[in-house]
Amino acid sequence: MYRPEIKVIDCTVRDGGLMNKWQFDDKFVRQVYEALAKAGIDYMEIGYLSSEGMFSRDEVGPWKFCAEEDLKRIIGKSEKKIKLSAMADIGRIDYDDIPLKENSSLDMIRVACYVHQVDAAIDLAHHCIDKGYETTINLMAVSTVGLRDLEEALGDLAKSRVPIIYLVDSFGAFYSEDVETLAKRYMDSLPGKTIGIHSHNNQQLAFANTITSIISGINYLDATLYGIGRGAGNCPLELLISFLKNPKFKVRPLIEVIEQQILPWTKKIDWGYFIPYMVTGVLNQHPRTAIAIMESEHPEKITEFFDQATSVS
Amino acid sequence: MYRPEIKVIDCTVRDGGLMNKWQFDDKFVRQVYEALAKAGIDYMEIGYLSSEGMFSRDEVGPWKFCAEEDLKRIIGKSEKKIKLSAMADIGRIDYDDIPLKENSSLDMIRVACYVHQVDAAIDLAHHCIDKGYETTINLMAVSTVGLRDLEEALGDLAKSRVPIIYLVDSFGAFYSEDVETLAKRYMDSLPGKTIGIHSHNNQQLAFANTITSIISGINYLDATLYGIGRGAGNCPLELLISFLKNPKFKVRPLIEVIEQQILPWTKKIDWGYFIPYMVTGVLNQHPRTAIAIMESEHPEKITEFFDQATSVS
Numbered sequence: 001m002y003r004p005e006i007k008v009i010d011c012t013v014r015d016g017g018l019m020n021k022w023q024f025d026d027k028f029v030r031q032v033y034e035a036l037a038k039a040g041i042d043y044m045e046i047g048y049l050s051s052e053g054m055f056s057r058d059e060v061g062p063w064k065f066c067a068e069e070d071l072k073r074i075i076g077k078s079e080k081k082i083k084l085s086a087m088a089d090i091g092r093i094d095y096d097d098i099p100l101k102e103n104s105s106l107d108m109i110r111v112a113c114y115v116h117q118v119d120a121a122i123d124l125a126h127h128c129i130d131k132g133y134e135t136t137i138n139l140m141a142v143s144t145v146g147l148r149d150l151e152e153a154l155g156d157l158a159k160s161r162v163p164i165i166y167l168v169d170s171f172g173a174f175y176s177e178d179v180e181t182l183a184k185r186y187m188d189s190l191p192g193k194t195i196g197i198h199s200h201n202n203q204q205l206a207f208a209n210t211i212t213s214i215i216s217g218i219n220y221l222d223a224t225l226y227g228i229g230r231g232a233g234n235c236p237l238e239l240l241i242s243f244l245k246n247p248k249f250k251v252r253p254l255i256e257v258i259e260q261q262i263l264p265w266t267k268k269i270d271w272g273y274f275i276p277y278m279v280t281g282v283l284n285q286h287p288r289t290a291i292a293i294m295e296s297e298h299p300e301k302i303t304e305f306f307d308q309a310t311s312v313s
Numbered sequence: 314m315y316r317p318e319i320k321v322i323d324c325t326v327r328d329g330g331l332m333n334k335w336q337f338d339d340k341f342v343r344q345v346y347e348a349l350a351k352a353g354i355d356y357m358e359i360g361y362l363s364s365e366g367m368f369s370r371d372e373v374g375p376w377k378f379c380a381e382e383d384l385k386r387i388i389g390k391s392e393k394k395i396k397l398s399a400m401a402d403i404g405r406i407d408y409d410d411i412p413l414k415e416n417s418s419l420d421m422i423r424v425a426c427y428v429h430q431v432d433a434a435i436d437l438a439h440h441c442i443d444k445g446y447e448t449t450i451n452l453m454a455v456s457t458v459g460l461r462d463l464e465e466a467l468g469d470l471a472k473s474r475v476p477i478i479y480l481v482d483s484f485g486a487f488y489s490e491d492v493e494t495l496a497k498r499y500m501d502s503l504p505g506k507t508i509g510i511h512s513h514n515n516q517q518l519a520f521a522n523t524i525t526s527i528i529s530g531i532n533y534l535d536a537t538l539y540g541i542g543r544g545a546g547n548c549p550l551e552l553l554i555s556f557l558k559n560p561k562f563k564v565r566p567l568i569e570v571i572e573q574q575i576l577p578w579t580k581k582i583d584w585g586y587f588i589p590y591m592v593t594g595v596l597n598q599h600p601r602t603a604i605a606i607m608e609s610e611h612p613e614k615i616t617e618f619f620d621q622a623t624s625v626s
Contacts, residue, residue, distance in 0.1 A: 175524060175556065176489070203552055204514070208521030211488065226588075238588070239516055242595040243488070251595075252623075255588060256616045263613050273585070275539075275551070275568060282555040282564075300576050303569045 002245035005194075005219045007042040010237055012262075013063050014045040014087055015229035019269045022047060022061030028261050029063070029074050032225065035257035037081035039241060040248040043108060045222075046071065049086040051097045071105040083107040087138070088124060090117045095124070101132025108134040110166070115145045118153045122160045129161055136196060136220070138166035142182065143173040143284050154189035164194045164220055169209065172202025172232050172281035176212040183216035196220030199235050201227055202281025204273055206235040211243060225254060226262045231287035231294075232277035270294055275302040279309050315558035318507075318532045320355040323550055325575075326376050327358040327400055328542035332582045335360060335374030341574050342376070342387050345538065348570035350394035352554060353561040356421060358535075359384065362399040364410045384418040396420040400451070401437060403430045408437070414445025421447040423479070428458045431466045435473045442474055449509060449533070451479035455495065456486040456597050467502035477507045477533055482522065485515025485545050485594035489525040496529035509533030512548050514540055515594025517586055519548040524556060538567060539575045544600035544607075545590035583607055588615040592622050 012032055013024055029046065036044050047063030055064050062070040066086040075081075085108040088098075098109070109128040113121035121137050128135045137157060142150065157165050167182055174182075179197070186195045197213035197220070199206040210221055223240045227233035238254045276290035276299070293305050325345055326337055342359065349357050360376030368377050375383040379399040388394075398421040401411075411422070422441040426434035434450050441448045450470060455463065470478050480495055487495075492510070499508045510526035510533070512519040523534055536553045540546035551567045589603035589612070606618050 176521065201517070203555075204517050204520050204549065207517050208489065208524075215490075227586075236517065236586075236591075239591065239595075242516075242591075252616070252619060255592075255619045258588060259613060259615045263615075273540075273549075275571060278549075278552065278555075279568075282552075300572060302572045302576075303565070306565060306568045 003214075003219070004246070006214065006244065006246070007220050008237070008240065008244070008249070009043040009045055009085060009196075009220060009222050010036050010041050010224060011045045011198075011222050011234060012224040012228055012237070014047050015224055015234055016265075016271075017047060017061065017063050018230040019228070019271055020265070021059060022063040024061060024063065026073060031257050031261050033074050033082065035253040038253035039250045040246075041082060041237070041241075043083045043085045045085040045087060045110070046074070047086055048092070049088045049098065049106075049109060050092045051094045054092050066106065068099065068104060075105055080105060085110055087112055088128075090120045090124065093124075095127050098128065098131060106133065108136070110136040110138055112138045112140055112168075114140055115142070115149050115153050118156050122156060122162060125162045126160070135162055136164040136166055137162050138168050138196070138198060140168045141170040141286075142167060143169060143171055143178070150185070151189070154186065158190050158193070162193075164196055165190055166196035166198055166220065166222075167213075167218070168198045169200055171284055171286060172200035172206065172277065173284040174199070174209055175203075175205065176209055179209045179212045180216050183213060183218055187217055194219050196222065198222040200229070200232055200281070201234060201273065202232040202277045202287070206233070207239045210235045210240060226258050226266075228262060228265065228271055231271065231291055232273060232281065233271040270299075274299070276305050279306055283309055285309065316527075316532070317559070319527065319557065319559070320533050321550070321553065321557070321562070322356040322358055322398060322509075322533060322535050323349050323354050323537060324358045324511075324535050324547060325537040325541055325550070327360050328537055328547055329578075329584075330360060330374065330376050331543040332541065332584055333578070334372060335376040337374060337376065339386060344570050344574050346387050346395065348566040351566035352563045353559075354395060354550070354554075356396045356398045358398040358400060358423070359387070360399055361405070362401045362411065362419070362422060363405045364407045367405050379419065381412065381417060388418055393418060398423055400425055401441075403433045403437065406437075408440050411441065411444060419446065421449070423449040423451050425451045425453055425481075427453055428455070428462050428466050431469050435469060435475060438475045439473070447477075448475055449477035449479055450475050451481050451509070451511060453481045454483040454599075455480060456482060456484055456491070463498070464502070467499065471503050471506070475506075477509055478503055479509035479511055479533065479535075480526075480531070481511045482513055484597055484599060485513035485519065485590065486597040487512070487522055488516075488518065489522055492522045492525045493529050496526060496531055500530055507532050509535065511535040513542070513545055513594070514547060514586065515545040515590045515600070519546070520552045523548045523553060539571050539579075541575060541578065541584055544584065544604055545586060545594065546584040583612075587612070589618050592619055596622055598622065
């Protein structure tokens with residue numbers, strides 16, 4: 001039996017783009033878009049919403065901006081086949097650069113923030129709601145947030161008009177018991193709101209923690225094709241769809257687009273389970289040091305990395 | 314707080330050898346042995362116990378046999394540093410070829426069997442007990458066993474003298490709820506016995522299902538370095554040791570031996586999460602078709618593989 005409230009959000013282009021500066025060509029993005037629609041996925045998060053000038057288009061691809069003309073090129077002339085989402089980081093988008101929903105192909109804007117940015121995130125999210133968008137706040141790196149700060153943030157979010165709040169395991173540090181404990185706390189503190197999960201795979205627990213989330217009552221589920229995403233990557237969409245019972249979901253279109261568009265990227269960038277990512281996950285640290293060694297000339301020097309990461313000095 | 318009854322069994326050489334016909338040189342096996350001892354691992358499963366002549370030594374390495382002279386070469390002249398285990402398959406070892414424990418460096422013999430072989434497995438295990446060994450029975454592919462057959466097998470095992478019975482997810486088909494359900498059934502049906510778990514990683518759930526096993530009261534935990542093992546591989550030992558609380562366990566020696574001995578094998582053989590293994594896991598099928606495509610000239614033809622695997626004809 002399935003829970004109709006469950007929504008699946010694919011973050012392949014947005015989170016995967018963190019590994020290649022969004023250098024996905026239009027063919028890639030269009031095939032992902034078509035495949036997700038065929039597979040019955042609820043939302044495609046197609047990139048970040050940033051103001052032009054915040055980043056150089058020489059360095060990052062179009063999906064760091066999600067300009068309307070870029071979106072239109074993917075959708076083409078026929079009707080839009082799947083709801084589109086973009087993520088907004090605090091301070092990277094001027095309010096005036098966010099179009100009214102009626103002038104945009106985006107359906108949802110998800111505001112990512114750290115705990116000290118919650119007030120700014122609520123302000124930006126309210127602005128997006130008032131412009132007509134579905135909106136979420138994704139509270140990142142919650143594995144490093146102390147109880148008092150968490151309670152204050154959840155209290156502020158409870159009073160906001162934002163209907164969906166995400167639990168984000170940015171560092172891939174959570175075991176299933178952590179997810180259970182936090183899911184309960186979020187639901188107790190945020191009555192009437194929907195909770196989402198965004199997991200990372202540093203300890204090969206992204207899919208398992210997403211299942212635990214479902215069992216714990218979380219209804220918005222993030223995943224990516226073949227787990228592509230920053231560092232160890234995310235919950236693999238093909239595993240999640242194979243698990244979910246709703247017959248509207250089909251896994252074959254996902255396998256097909258993995259074959260055609262994702263497998264070639266496995267030759268060029270390394271996401272997934274590697275010891276440096278495992279180490280930062282276990283230590284509940286930001287993956288930046290792990291990313292640095294993975295991009296260095298000696299990604300195999302994992303003992304040296306372990307010693308540095310665990311050094312108390 | 315940790316549970317002192319928990320024992321960790323490394324299966325790197327035994328299960329990893331299924332991927333390279335046990336072509337590990339002595340330096341590899343010795344370094345694994347030293348690292349496991351330093352890390353506080355309870356048992357090293359160093360290979361299969363087979364009669365000479367059952368397999369050709371031209372085709373398979375020494376760890377398909379675990380002859381005493383091979384074991385001695387690894388242990389060297391100093392005292393043995395970690396308990397050694399070997400796996401016995403029904404019909405591959407003559408009883409007369411099993412030495413008395415007092416003449417062997419092995420401490421434990423684990424008998425692997427399918428449900429229809431339970432009587433033969435109990436007979437072999439009793440023989441091993443009578444020769445002085447610690448003994449387990451590892452009931453394989455239990456994800457394909459119907460309730461009546463399972464109850465009969467557990468009834469027989471309950472009446473046996475074998476003290477440790479393993480739940481083996483040979484196909485990597487289990488979700489955590491399956492493990493919970495079966496762990497409870499095993500414990501209810503096997504009063505006074507210890508239960509073990511051996512998981513496969515087809516759905517990236519081998520570690521998660523091992524955690525669920527611990528929570529469910531299972532005390533014998535199988536894992537391998539970097540998850541090396543047949544097909545999608547096993548529960549990664551370095552993740553399990555990072556999770557367990559017993560201060561006798563150390564992860565650094567594991568990282569070190571992964572760097573020196575396991576990472577080089579990642580260039581030569583493909584274990585881990587690949588779509589063909591995911592497909593057989595989701596479908597609760599033996600991985601042999603997935604292994605075949607992975608070893609073929611076109612391991613990337615995953616859509617064709619999916620269509621064949623899911624074909625009803």
